[in-house]
Amino acid sequence: MEETEATLFPFTKIVKQEKMKRALLLNVIDPTIGGVLIKGEKGTAKSTAVRSMEQFLPSRPAVKGCAYRCDPRFPKRLCADCKARIAAGEKLETVNVPMKVVELPLNATEDRVSGTLDIEYILKTGKKKFEPGILASANGNILYVDEINLLDDHIIDLLLDSAAMGVNYVEREGVSFSHPARFVLVGTMNPEEGNLRPQLLDRFGLSVEVEAEDSIETRMEVIKRRIAFDADPEAYVAAEKDELEKLTRKIEDARKLVKKIPADDDAVRMAAKISMNYNMEGHRADITLIRAARANAALEGRDKIAKEDMEAVAALVLAHRVKKRAFDKSGFDEAGVRKCLASM
Known part of the structure; x- marks a missing residue:
């Protein structure tokens, strides 16, 4: 059965894999940790764990109408448009937006990732016109790359640079543009299909290797939970609603405490x-x-x-x-x- 956004298997019902779950939670609490790389064979709940984070990720304040959902709590990190609005005397309105898991397609081009500048428009009008890419959507969110080891190295470099600096910088034909790009980079991969270069590995804050369970009881529990979920996904998720809300509150409390x-x-x-x-x-x-x-x-x-x-x-x-x-x-x-x- 194909999981949809509404029927993702609950994060709180994933059996064992405690290190993987902890690594993900720690990065939500403090995004400056630097993301996480999850290695493991197929069928070890890697993708399920990452995608199901949407069920409990906390909300955060954002500037209403901003294409990059700038966080008004950090004026120095605002995009050029938000700063221009303030300079013009406008009072920015704040709304709460939920954190999301933004997935990067494996075949994504550099323009699709970083966005594009319309050079023709710029030459005609003298004004910058920027078409946001995936990094714009990822600002303030989780950026998930499945099979990250199969991405071109220069795309991975681009993601890691943006994650480290918190800014996406685009330059075309001598014209440049930048916008906030603060996100938690999560990559999953099967080591059997090749590894990342050591230089790239080192730039991930955390890494965890997950393995299939070798206990009969644990494997039985995995099977039982999945069959119960497949029988009625909506009811299964609804039954876990309290636990997911409890996890959200725990993360919100931890975010306040960590500072x-x-x-x-x-x-x-x-x-x-x-x-x-x-x-x-x-x-x-x-x-x-x-x-x-x-x-x-x-x-x-x-x-x-x-x-x-x-x-x-x-x-x-x-x-x-x-x-x-x-x-x-x-x-x-x-x-x-x-x-x-x-x-x-």
Whole structure:
């Protein structure tokens, strides 16, 4: 059965796959973590988990009538049109808009992704005319790329650059245009179909590898839930409405709390020690550890980063950054994290 937007399998009914679900939630709580790459074989609920996020994503304020749904809470991030409206003395009206999951087609061209400038119109009138692309729709949302490893590298670079800078910059024939493009990039892939270059892997904040369940009881539960969903999708989702609303409130509370959680010396020391233990190059891993641990603390309702938070996120942050020897199939050594923190 093909899932429609109204009948997506509920996120809260996905069996196990706790690391994948946590990685997604942490990025919603703090988008500066840098997105998540989900690797796994077919049929491991990767796409289901991402697409079903629309059922619980919280709303956010946006400027009414803005093509990019600018967030009025951050005046410096407003698009050129919103700034021009303010300069003209207009008071911007605010509306609440739900976060969405915007999906990028695998065959999308660069113009389709970033948008296009109408050069002919510009030459005739002297005014800029921009046709927004997928990055404009993604502003303030989740940008989902299925089979991201099959995308052209320059498209992935474009997505990662925009996600890191929070701006989409387009230049054609010496004419440039930019607009806000702050989004959470989520990619899913099957490693059997090829991997991403290490340089691209490192730029994802988190990464998680999901596997099919090897427990008979767990596999039975997966089958039972899916059959029950297929029998009456609307009723199945309706029965989970309270749990989904509870998850929305939990995320909203965590978003408020995460801003108040300090990156104190204890937390910074833990991040630095873990990164050094795994021979991380540069400081991207250290900073991401802090952001992810802080978001995890907020998700758990704590106002301080604890060892448990570092343990919960270390594999998500470091597993795809650890250098492996050729043909090394061993997973990330999580025991090393616990040992590293035990002495602190």
